[in-house]
Amino acid sequence: MSKPKPSAIKDFVAGGVGGVCCVVAGHPLDTVKVRLQTMPKPAAGQPPMFKGTFDCLMKTVTKEGFFGLYKGMAAPVTGVAPIFAICFLGFGIGKRLQQKHEDEVLTYPQLFKAGMLAGVFTTVIMAPGERIKCLLQIQQEASVADRKYKGPIDCAKKIYKEGGIRSVYRGTAATLLRDVPASGMYFTSYEWLQRVLTPKGHDRSEMSISRTIFAGGMAGIANWAVAIPPDVLKSRLQTAPHGAYPNGVRDVIRHIVKEEGVMSLYKGFTPIMLRAFPANAACFLGYELSMKFLNWAAPSL
Numbered sequence: 001m002s003k004p005k006p007s008a009i010k011d012f013v014a015g016g017v018g019g020v021c022c023v024v025a026g027h028p029l030d031t032v033k034v035r036l037q038t039m040p041k042p043a044a045g046q047p048p049m050f051k052g053t054f055d056c057l058m059k060t061v062t063k064e065g066f067f068g069l070y071k072g073m074a075a076p077v078t079g080v081a082p083i084f085a086i087c088f089l090g091f092g093i094g095k096r097l098q099q100k101h102e103d104e105v106l107t108y109p110q111l112f113k114a115g116m117l118a119g120v121f122t123t124v125i126m127a128p129g130e131r132i133k134c135l136l137q138i139q140q141e142a143s144v145a146d147r148k149y150k151g152p153i154d155c156a157k158k159i160y161k162e163g164g165i166r167s168v169y170r171g172t173a174a175t176l177l178r179d180v181p182a183s184g185m186y187f188t189s190y191e192w193l194q195r196v197l198t199p200k201g202h203d204r205s206e207m208s209i210s211r212t213i214f215a216g217g218m219a220g221i222a223n224w225a226v227a228i229p230p231d232v233l234k235s236r237l238q239t240a241p242h243g244a245y246p247n248g249v250r251d252v253i254r255h256i257v258k259e260e261g262v263m264s265l266y267k268g269f270t271p272i273m274l275r276a277f278p279a280n281a282a283c284f285l286g287y288e289l290s291m292k293f294l295n296w297a298a299p300s301l
């Protein structure tokens, strides 16, 4: 059978499906992550709001029910599908820009550059999407009536009313700082594992579910290994009251390091890493299966 042609439309659609799979598999631990990253510093002699990942999980489920962990999921599902669609599209474009012919196999530095381009592409939607998601996730009132933001649209309207488009896009530099190198790591590690795990005599393009799950899960770990410190800065900046950090990300770094120490830049490490493997294994599996389906259903697209 001839090799399917690379296609921007297929990258976009399959990437979108991958994004939905990623959110459904990973949102509960994402909520725990944001709550741990943004909980207030306890007053002297007082215990912290959450002692760790498990404590936060238990307190959230006890107080708000299991679906408390799925708070703010409407925003990422509607936002993440296009984010991942654009991300996989950007990666495909980045690869094609560097290829002299369609079948040229790219080196790992070339794949890294294509991944970084994907990170730049996604920031346009990622930055406001993350701002809304984080603001919704940190609301802990049990009843909807008591919450400041009733949902993603209400949140978007309110932050726009408070500070215009600048407020909606607060955290863009931190998002770029997080996603440009992280996306490079993400796609390079995925491709590397797929290549080294393909048995001799077989072609990388032959789909294997177990290889995809493992390579996808590990790509998620590689992504977050570089993304955690800028992610903490981003979450803080995006959930802070208006005017708290006039110089943006630089002020947040100074404040966090001075007040809470360097290690606090790794807040949320456990839930992030617990989420990273299943969420991204689901993402790449969704992507590869959709791509296989699209190549079968519309070979010339």
Ligand SMILES: CC(=O)O[C@H](CC(=O)[O-])C[N+](C)(C)C
Pocket (backbone or CB within 6 Å): 022, 084, 087, 122, 179, 182, 183, 186, 220, 223, 227, 276, 279, 280
């Ligand atoms: C921050 C983020 O969205 O990372 C993605 C993986 C994940 O765990 O959600 C990867 N990528 C930035 C490439 C979309």
